[in-house]
Amino acid sequence: MPREVHVHLLPNHFEPDALRGGIAVVIDLLRATTTIVAALAHGARCVLPCGDVETARRAAASLPVGSVLLGGERGGVRIEGFDLDNSPAAYTSERVAGKTIVFTTTNGTAALLRSREAARVLVGSLVNRRAVARAIAADDRPVHLVCAGTEGRVTAEDVVAAGAIVAELEVILGKTTSAGDTALLAKELWTAESTTGERLLSILRRSRGGSNLVELGFDRDIEFAARVDAIDLVAEYFPPTDDVRAI
């Protein structure tokens, strides 16, 4: 029986209960999940996703001074009083090694929180695509790829990343099965775009999230997010302790 792989184009396209017993992979390619993976790869102890700015400030205040950094964005830019924005390039070893990152973003953290009913929740991006696909392949639960979207709208950058993960999973497991055609759509989009790196960058720059970043001067973050398989790390969200750690 082929493995069940569902792609949800938006977090509100499923009831939270539908993920129960499954393994969820949350994708907010530009930039939250790419940034979380970058932070952990650069030695952050863990990332604490928070749904809003006030919760993030309180969580940071409850931790020992010097052990914590506040990171994230509203409107794509750094939040007042926060240490870091949502740019993966900002999460260097010098800044984040050994630190807890309290993190809040507009769409990505909300998608993580909505996926917490799943038996496991992984953090997906293109930079850790192969590592995520291998972790899923080694599990045997139904897979739910959850695209974060932007303010309730489908974004191409998340869908192409979901397609990349499905394609890699099929390299490992062979054919997968799905209730609808969203996994097929995502995979076809990825296959079309991955023929050359230039086409991937082109769709990322034309996507809703990407065109916002270009306007805000964060084009380098698009290039960072497009480094397929550059980071061999699986990030898992543990709802009981509310943190994301490298496993």
Next chain:
Amino acid sequence: MPREVHVHLLPNHFEPDALRGGIAVVIDLLRATTTIVAALAHGARCVLPCGDVETARRAAASLPVGSVLLGGERGGVRIEGFDLDNSPAAYTSERVAGKTIVFTTTNGTAALLRSREAARVLVGSLVNRRAVARAIAADDRPVHLVCAGTEGRVTAEDVVAAGAIVAELEVILGKTTSAGDTALLAKELWTAESTTGERLLSILRRSRGGSNLVELGFDRDIEFAARVDAIDLVAEYFPPTDDVRAI
């Protein structure tokens, strides 16, 4: 200002009011909207879409004997007592010329009925893609391409057809604009698939609707639906009289 073009991947992805003042194009490629276009091209006087089988029977019974045919499907096959199934090939000139087709299908007619708040509702398919694109281009309202899907799930065949219409519209009008990335996704899928006719047939056969048809022995209907621009006809749904006519 570029023209607004929105692709709705499912009819329940929008509130009916959101279409008010716009021009809707309803797409159920395999097979309802392809069949409606074929029926009108072969001389049917009009098509009356009905939400359920009983309504269809009552509508047919109220029309003069000999002037009407009952057509449609449940579970992909002909409904008991109906004259025609949902196969475009069945709607030949010999059968349908001059007739009113009372028509009910699982997804396509529901999508038409849900789109009736739009200022205009057109019936879209690949066979009449260019004709639809030209009709939209000659109008100046925001465009809503409504993919019917299958039982509440996104289907690739409707999305690729939506992409084909967006691509053709951009040939005529230049760049379009959209609130989300679904139009971009659809267009990229179409561009990827349209490189050769074989790839289009391949995605149609792998799609949810297409794989059902292959199982039911209706592969020839997939080939019919894939004849891009074969029929130069625009079909419009007129909610006041509840019928679809060639314009």
